[in-house]
Amino acid sequence: MIQLENVTFTYKGSEEKGNLKNINLSIRQGEVLLLCGESGCGKTTLTRLINGLIPWYYEGELNGIVKVHGKEIKGQPLHILSRKIGSVFQNPRSQFFNVDTTSEIAFSCENQGLPESEIRERINQTVSLFQIENLVDRNIFHLSGGEKQKIACASVSAGEPEIFILDEPSSNLDVAAIEDLKHIISCWKSAGKTVIIAEHRLYYLMGLADRMIYMQNGEIRREWTTVDFLRLSQREVENLGLRPASLK
Ligand SMILES: Nc1ncnc2c1ncn2[C@@H]1O[C@H](COP(=O)(O)OP(=O)(O)OP(=O)(O)O)[C@@H](O)[C@H]1O
Numbered sequence: 627m628i629q630l631e632n633v634t635f636t637y638k639g640s641e642e643k644g645n646l647k648n649i650n651l652s653i654r655q656g657e658v659l660l661l662c663g664e665s666g667c668g669k670t671t672l673t674r675l676i677n678g679l680i681p682w683y684y685e686g687e688l689n690g691i692v693k694v695h696g697k698e699i700k701g702q703p704l705h706i707l708s709r710k711i712g713s714v715f716q717n718p719r720s721q722f723f724n725v726d727t728t729s730e731i732a733f734s735c736e737n738q739g740l741p742e743s744e745i746r747e748r749i750n751q752t753v754s755l756f757q758i759e760n761l762v763d764r765n766i767f768h769l770s771g772g773e774k775q776k777i778a779c780a781s782v783s784a785g786e787p788e789i790f791i792l793d794e795p796s797s798n799l800d801v802a803a804i805e806d807l808k809h810i811i812s813c814w815k816s817a818g819k820t821v822i823i824a825e826h827r828l829y830y831l832m833g834l835a836d837r838m839i840y841m842q843n844g845e846i847r848r849e850w851t852t853v854d855f856l857r858l859s860q861r862e863v864e865n866l867g868l869r870p871a872s873l874k
């Protein structure tokens with residue numbers, strides 16, 4: 627479904643050559659993929675290559691091929707890509723276009739020009755799937771960080787993209803809100819969606835992610851299933867600069 631072939635990328639003006647190097651990665655439909663690695667290793671940059679923010683928004687030198695459904699990203703404008711690929715950024719505040727929550731959930735549907743009845747149905751479905759009835763018709767700026775995150779996920783989800791990309795979705799959440807986030811991701815997984823998550827916190831994705839990709843200095847260095855990752859010793863996990871796989 628998603629293919630990266632010999633991809634190398636350097637941000638314009640970056641002193642470092644090759645913020646991403648020699649990336650070869652194939653992601654199948656319905657896969658939940660976890661990108662991990664120390665700060666600055668290139669997780670966010672890799673997500674930007676898949677959602678098209680590179681090269682459309684972030685300039686730089688891009689070599690290699692990124693394809694979604696066999697079609698190169700390069701030739702597809704962002705508004706077309708965003709129908710197929712929904713992104714939730716690290717700070718959900720940065721992606722809101724509305725003041726009230728219900729309009730925000732409707733936003734991606736409105737962008738696609740869906741009829742009003744369909745939009746209403748999708749809002750109702752999403753609200754009930756994510757169990758966020760208490761967040762309907764609220765002022766977004768009066769919500770907690772975790773609640774904002776749920777609205778960002780709901781808005782993207784109502785647009786029914788094939789692929790979801792989340793960049794450090796748990797970074798501002800407490801343990802209870804992380805459980806809710808896990809529920810949202812498992813809903814997408816059950817619906818057969820492809821989900822790509824860049825994260826430092828790993829524990830809540832054990833058993834949910836199908837595959838973990840470990841990056842270092844802009845390259846993919848290791849790959850595990852979560853079962854294999856859980857077999858690594860605490861020392862090994864620490865040496866990789868990763869957080870523990872268990873909350874304990
Ligand atoms: N907009 C940008 N312009 C120039 N360089 C950038 C830009 N964004 C990231 N970089 C550089 O690209 C490299 C990879 O950064 P990236 O943000 O992808 O890492 P990351 O793994 O997501 O880190 P973190 O865990 O801290 O979010 C780093 O060297 C970073 O300094």
Ligand SMILES: [Mg+2]
Nearest residue numbers: 669670793824
């Ligand atoms: Mg990042």
